[in-house]
Amino acid sequence: MSENTFNKNILIAVDDSQNAQRAVSYVSQLLEGVKGFKVLILHITNPPEEDYFPTSAEKEKWLSKYQLKVDEMLENYRQILINGGFDPEDISVRSIFRYCPSLSECILLEQNKVQYRTIVVGRQGISRSEEFLFGSISSKIVNHARNCTVWVVE
Amino acid sequence: MKTSVSQENLRQMASRWLPISRSSHQFRIHTDTTDFFRVEYGDVVLLGGRPYLIRHNAKEGRFGLDDEVKFWVKRAIDLNSGSPKIIKLVFYEKFIAHIGGIPFECYRSPRKEARILDLVADHKNFMKGYSIKDVKGNLVRVLDFIKGKPLSHYVADMDMDHQNYLYGRFPEILKHFMECIDAVRFLHNHGEKHGDIRRDHVLIDRDSGRYRWIDYDFNYRHRENIYGYDLFGLGNILVFLVGMGDVLLLDLRKNDHPALSALREEDVNIVFNNRVANLKKIFPYIPESLNRVLMHFSKGANWFYENTNQLLDDLKEFQTLTGMLP
Numbered sequence: 216m217s218e219n220t221f222n223k224n225i226l227i228a229v230d231d232s233q234n235a236q237r238a239v240s241y242v243s244q245l246l247e248g249v250k251g252f253k254v255l256i257l258h259i260t261n262p263p264e265e266d267y268f269p270t271s272a273e274k275e276k277w278l279s280k281y282q283l284k285v286d287e288m289l290e291n292y293r294q295i296l297i298n299g300g301f302d303p304e305d306i307s308v309r310s311i312f313r314y315c316p317s318l319s320e321c322i323l324l325e326q327n328k329v330q331y332r333t334i335v336v337g338r339q340g341i342s343r344s345e346e347f348l349f350g351s352i353s354s355k356i357v358n359h360a361r362n363c364t365v366w367v368v369e
Numbered sequence: 370m371k372t373s374v375s376q377e378n379l380r381q382m383a384s385r386w387l388p389i390s391r392s393s394h395q396f397r398i399h400t401d402t403t404d405f406f407r408v409e410y411g412d413v414v415l416l417g418g419r420p421y422l423i424r425h426n427a428k429e430g431r432f433g434l435d436d437e438v439k440f441w442v443k444r445a446i447d448l449n450s451g452s453p454k455i456i457k458l459v460f461y462e463k464f465i466a467h468i469g470g471i472p473f474e475c476y477r478s479p480r481k482e483a484r485i486l487d488l489v490a491d492h493k494n495f496m497k498g499y500s501i502k503d504v505k506g507n508l509v510r511v512l513d514f515i516k517g518k519p520l521s522h523y524v525a526d527m528d529m530d531h532q533n534y535l536y537g538r539f540p541e542i543l544k545h546f547m548e549c550i551d552a553v554r555f556l557h558n559h560g561e562k563h564g565d566i567r568r569d570h571v572l573i574d575r576d577s578g579r580y581r582w583i584d585y586d587f588n589y590r591h592r593e594n595i596y597g598y599d600l601f602g603l604g605n606i607l608v609f610l611v612g613m614g615d616v617l618l619l620d621l622r623k624n625d626h627p628a629l630s631a632l633r634e635e636d637v638n639i640v641f642n643n644r645v646a647n648l649k650k651i652f653p654y655i656p657e658s659l660n661r662v663l664m665h666f667s668k669g670a671n672w673f674y675e676n677t678n679q680l681l682d683d684l685k686e687f688q689t690l691t692g693m694l695p
Contacts, residue, residue, distance in 0.1 A: 266478035269461040350594025
């Protein structure tokens with residue numbers, strides 16, 4: 216990463232898991248709201264495929280319920296950062312609804328758009344078997360991220 | 370083609386398949402298939418005006434359960450043509466399956482199967498059929514029955530020693546199976562998963578000799594790797610084919626196999642730890658280039674295949690290096 220592209224903008228990619236909460240807490244505790252850093256808490260809602268839902272009504276019901284959960288989750292994460300000393304003005308929250316064959320690709324796409332130079336993700340702690348079958352978002356981000364730094368929080 | 374559905378007409382058309390004692394049989398005719406339990410042996414299902422005589426329910430084993438009856442899948446006869454069919458009625462099933470102890474959500478989708486049937490209509494390595502809505506809008510799939518045995522049975526019925534199998538029969542089997550892998554690549558290139566890749570979901574068509582995939586209504590909630598479970602299924606079948614069956618640790622122990630002492634944890638299947646993936650330790654004459662492919666599905670793998678192209682490329686390399694072509 217060249218000096219021209221460096222910035223203190225941090226993108227934390229989250230879901231409703233403990234790993235994601237750890238990632239947010241880590242940023243909060245490490246930086247303690249030091250001035251100059253801006254944090255974006257990003258959640259990508261990757262809905263199940265259309266085939267999962269017998270009817271569109273069921274899909275709408277799922278989405279509404281999920282969106283409420285996401286809003287609450289993002290507010291909790293925002294509060295963690297505020298409680299850690301971050302100025303609310305320096306925190307932004309973004310929830311994107313998109314069907315993603317690969318969540319890591321979607322995250323990297325967003326990172327590329329907003330040009331935040333640090334990505335933070337929580338490590339899922341999955342077994343090799345599970346990684347083999349279903350993939351690992353953090354591993355893929357580490358392998359494919361360009362022009363940025365990746366923090367993987369255990 | 371709409372057919373007159375009088376009882377007399379149906380009795381005439383169905384006479385080949387009805388015992389004489391039922392010559393005055395009154396058919397129950399279904400145009401609404403919502404309650405598939407009510408569609409029973411000897412009934413007629415009318416789809417788009419076309420009558421199908423219903424026979425037995427299909428059966429299948431899954432996740433350790435032998436031969437569960439699939440009440441939504443009916444064997445049938447197309448009364449216009451006399452050809453055997455499989456009729457799949459609508460059943461939205463969702464459940465958490467476990468594979469190697471890993472939970473994942475699975476579901477059935479008539480829409481998915483219907484879509485794939487359209488997609489593969491001209492592809493020689495898939496089961497064929499069409500979808501049609503009944504009067505209540507249920508998306509029913511009518512599939513052409515494939516006469517032939519599953520690949521698993523074909524291999525299990527081999528009566529020969531492994532070395533003769535590997536050098537005599539396996540090259541031909543592999544050639545066909547690579548067509549199946551290419552067929553899955555076709556699905557993936559169109560954004561579709563097979564969803565239920567298993568050794569008994571490849572049928573060897575008795576008429577054409579082709580290997581053909583069946584059963585695409587099953588799906589799984591993928592996570593980061595959309596095609597990982599499909600790839601895993603392909604790898605399992607490949608290891609099964611190379612080994613002329615599963616090579617299980619339990620069997621090796623029972624027989625006090627000499628290779629047991631050489632086997633390590635990294636030599637077993639990455640998910641099914643009771644199966645050997647590093648088959649060269651059991652059959653030392655397996656070419657290294659082939660064994661390398663199998664090892665991508667082992668616990669010791671440093672790197673996993675990400676797509677079917679990579680798997681096919683490595684298999685082609687094995688064929689080229691060894692000349693093991695049919």
